Amino acid sequence: MYGQIVRDGLVNVTGIEDLGLTSPVLQRTSDAFFKEISPFLLHFGMFVPTIIGQCTPEQQAKWLPLAMDLKIIGTYAQTELGHGTFIRGLETTATYDASTEQFILKTPKLSSYKWWAGGLGKTANHCIVLAQLYTKGVCHGPHPFIVQIRDTETHMPLPGIKVGEIGPKLGFNTADNGFLGFEDFRIPRENLMMKNAQVTKDGTYVKVARHGKLTYGTMVFVRVMLVSDMAYCLAKAVTIAVRYSAVRRQSQPKPDQPEPQVLDYLTQQHKLFICISTAHAMKLTSTWLWNTFTGVLADMRDGNTDTLPELHALSSCLKAISTSDTSALIEQCRFACGGHGYMYSSNLPALYSFATATRTYEGDYTVLLLQTARFLVKSWEQMDEGKPLTPTLAYLEQSRNGSQVSWDDSPEGIVRGFDAVAAGRIGACVKSIRKHINNGMDYEDAWQMTTVQLVGAAEAHCRAVICRVYRDETARLTAGCSPGVKAVLDQLSTLYLLYWALERTGDLLRFSSLSERDIENLQARYEALLLKIRPNAVGLVDAFDFRDEVLMSTLGSYDGRVYERLMEEALKTPLNREPVSDSFHKYIKPMMQGKL
Ligand SMILES: CCCCCCCCCCCCCC(=O)SCCNC(=O)CCNC(=O)[C@H](O)C(C)(C)COP(=O)(O)OP(=O)(O)OC[C@H]1O[C@@H](n2cnc3c(N)ncnc32)[C@H](O)[C@@H]1OP(=O)(O)O
Numbered sequence: 001m002y003g004q005i006v007r008d009g010l011v012n013v014t015g016i017e018d019l020g021l022t023s024p025v026l027q028r029t030s031d032a033f034f035k036e037i038s039p040f041l042l043h044f045g046m047f048v049p050t051i052i053g054q055c056t057p058e059q060q061a062k063w064l065p066l067a068m069d070l071k072i073i074g075t076y077a078q079t080e081l082g083h084g085t086f087i088r089g090l091e092t093t094a095t096y097d098a099s100t101e102q103f104i105l106k107t108p109k110l111s112s113y114k115w116w117a118g119g120l121g122k123t124a125n126h127c128i129v130l131a132q133l134y135t136k137g138v139c140h141g142p143h144p145f146i147v148q149i150r151d152t153e154t155h156m157p158l159p160g161i162k163v164g165e166i167g168p169k170l171g172f173n174t175a176d177n178g179f180l181g182f183e184d185f186r187i188p189r190e191n192l193m194m195k196n197a198q199v200t201k202d203g204t205y206v207k208v209a210r211h212g213k214l215t216y217g218t219m220v221f222v223r224v225m226l227v228s229d230m231a232y233c234l235a236k237a238v239t240i241a242v243r244y245s246a247v248r249r250q251s252q253p254k255p256d257q258p259e260p261q262v263l264d265y266l267t268q269q270h271k272l273f274i275c276i277s278t279a280h281a282m283k284l285t286s287t288w289l290w291n292t293f294t295g296v297l298a299d300m301r302d303g304n305t306d307t308l309p310e311l312h313a314l315s316s317c318l319k320a321i322s323t324s325d326t327s328a329l330i331e332q333c334r335f336a337c338g339g340h341g342y343m344y345s346s347n348l349p350a351l352y353s354f355a356t357a358t359r360t361y362e363g364d365y366t367v368l369l370l371q372t373a374r375f376l377v378k379s380w381e382q383m384d385e386g387k388p389l390t391p392t393l394a395y396l397e398q399s400r401n402g403s404q405v406s407w408d409d410s411p412e413g414i415v416r417g418f419d420a421v422a423a424g425r426i427g428a429c430v431k432s433i434r435k436h437i438n439n440g441m442d443y444e445d446a447w448q449m450t451t452v453q454l455v456g457a458a459e460a461h462c463r464a465v466i467c468r469v470y471r472d473e474t475a476r477l478t479a480g481c482s483p484g485v486k487a488v489l490d491q492l493s494t495l496y497l498l499y500w501a502l503e504r505t506g507d508l509l510r511f512s513s514l515s516e517r518d519i520e521n522l523q524a525r526y527e528a529l530l531l532k533i534r535p536n537a538v539g540l541v542d543a544f545d546f547r548d549e550v551l552m553s554t555l556g557s558y559d560g561r562v563y564e565r566l567m568e569e570a571l572k573t574p575l576n577r578e579p580v581s582d583s584f585h586k587y588i589k590p591m592m593q594g595k596l
């Protein structure tokens with residue numbers, strides 16, 4: 001299995017390298033090679049971006065050509081057995097020895113071992129290691145080091161290196177995630193990635209970056225990329241589920257009628273059409289986030305880090321919500337396909353196992369939403385002091401006078417309703433924190449006692465951002481479309497708003513003038529819209545334009561020959577090579593004869 005996946009990975013990488021294809025094509029063609037994950041994912045996904053983001057130009061000149069030409073194969077080893085979220089608590093140390101101008105790497109305890117890095121087990125010969133930097137007896141916190149861990153000729157681990165694979169997981173079982181321990185392992189001073197901080201030959205620590213969190217820059221980049229990845233992953237899953245639902249006929253609602261396509265059931269449309277809308281919503285939001293990200297990078301190149309906090313807050317909540325929504329909706333696609341959705345050959349299990357992992361890696365869901373909440377509460381307090389709000393928080397102003405937003409069920413009105421919910425929930429958090437402090441708690445405890453509400457407020461803020469961006473971008477992009485295309489895409493964006501308004505009626509009743517009658521109207525409009533979308537459902541997923549080789553699904557192939565493909569795959573199963581398994585003769589027959 002590992003050998004096969006490495007072969008496929010190299011064919012994929014070198015083939016595309018030669019063709020000089022860009023990342024969207026890389027993404028689509030990569031999926032034609034693996035159902036799960038390539039052991040080289042971290043090389044291009046984090047090792048190369050970290051060299052670009054954390055190295056000086058001189059260091060880049062040395063390491064980037066080696067990495068891009070695959071002369072070295074890298075990964076990103078930050079998480080340890082004992083710490084993943086709390087980076088400041090990482091235990092691996094890098095202590096500077098001025099007499100030899102080297103750093104000595106140590107993993108002092110078992111819990112200090114690096115754990116999880118993709119490709120680390122058997123594939124990578126280099127890695128980025130996050131370690132607590134000590135020089136002249138002072139700890140300067142976690143810093144990135146580039147470390148060779150295996151001999152590039154023999155691939156043997158270097159002396160002082162303990163490395164291996166961490167074993168089977170829910171998914172990602174071709175990602176070759178590994179563990180790594182250091183026993184007084186020495187690396188040259190120059191292997192500290194010195195864009196944001198340096199150590200001189202005599203061991204003097206020099207802080208370069210104006211912002212203390214630029215070491216975390218690669219994670220922000222990956223979080224931004226993951227939002228787009230999730231749109232792509234969900235689009236594949238709903239293509240499979242909608243195509244299968246168009247082929248599958250089941251039950252007989254009317255005695256004198258043939259079994260209908262399951263796609264004709266309103267409940268099936270309720271399960272699946274939100275998946276089509278969400279794939280579009282996340283794709284448009286990811287493009288908007290990418291443009292925000294590149295804008296902040298440009299500001300930072302000019303020495304201005306003022307927009308970094310908002311980018312961190314946005315990338316955190318959008319990564320959390322996009323991965324959580326995608327995991328839930330891919331599982332919903334699996335449910336919609338009945339038993340055949342549980343077949344590995346449907347590809348829905350692999351898509352689910354990939355998506356659910358993203359909810360955890362690159363920053364756990366809860367932890368990232370609390371990071372966003374920290375920014376929201378700070379913004380509220382700045383608003384109270386009369387300071388200006390950042391663009392994505394302009395809606396907070398409407399909550400200043402405390403008046404309840406009047407409900408209006410137009411698309412723009414629903415977007416304003418979500419703004420009111422976010423403003424109301426942030427305000428409720430601030431009130432809760434202040435109440436606990438007035439009752440004698442210190443700020444940290446008051447914050448902790450409010451964290452359940454804070455996670456909810458961050459989710460509400462993120463939902464409001466997605467709704468607004470999805471609606472605005474749809475309006476902008478369909479301005480030049482034919483009326484037919486515009487109508488269908490407007491239906492999808494309206495469906496997203498109605499779906500989430502119905503999911504959040506409690507909040508809308510609390511923070512707007514929404515009434516029982518309004519809810520009935522929302523429900524009726526939602527159901528009518530499902531029926532309107534039905535005729536275009538297959539066309540909408542065909543428009544995602546996945547080739548069968550990329551979908552790799554017995555249920556989602558373009559020709560709809562589902563039963564033939566399921567049987568073809570079944571007959572390939574090793575157990576079907578012989579009519580009678582040798583276990584019969586070894587175990588079952590003796591058991592039947594009472595000889596066991
Ligand atoms: C081709 C490309 C493909 C791409 C796909 C590739 C897929 C690859 C597959 C991936 C496989 C998986 C690979 C992997 O999984 S790699 C490992 C991923 N690990 C994580 O994501 C760890 C998550 N933990 C953290 O990020 C930090 O520990 C957090 C943030 C939780 C706390 O941290 P810390 O305790 O140090 O900070 P603080 O909470 O005291 O806050 C202090 C201040 O700092 C600000 N702050 C915090 N963080 C940031 C930031 N990032 N930018 C800017 N600012 C930031 C913060 O707002 C606050 O500001 P203020 O409120 O004081 O003003």
Ligand SMILES: Cc1cc2nc3c(=O)[nH]c(=O)nc-3n(C[C@H](O)[C@H](O)[C@H](O)COP(=O)(O)OP(=O)(O)OC[C@H]3O[C@@H](n4cnc5c(N)ncnc54)[C@H](O)[C@@H]3O)c2cc1C
Nearest residue numbers: 076077078079083084085116117118357360361362363366
């Ligand atoms: C498939 C996969 C691939 C990965 N690849 C890599 C890789 O290549 N490189 C790498 O370095 N890492 C990698 N990781 C590790 C990943 O980054 C961590 O698992 C992730 O950051 C979560 O940290 P943790 O596992 O320590 O969980 P923890 O942070 O221990 O989370 C456990 C629980 O504690 C809660 N919690 C933690 N802190 C707080 C808090 N402050 N407030 C409230 N609740 C809290 C969490 O919400 C969660 O419910 C990978 C993980 C997976 C699953």
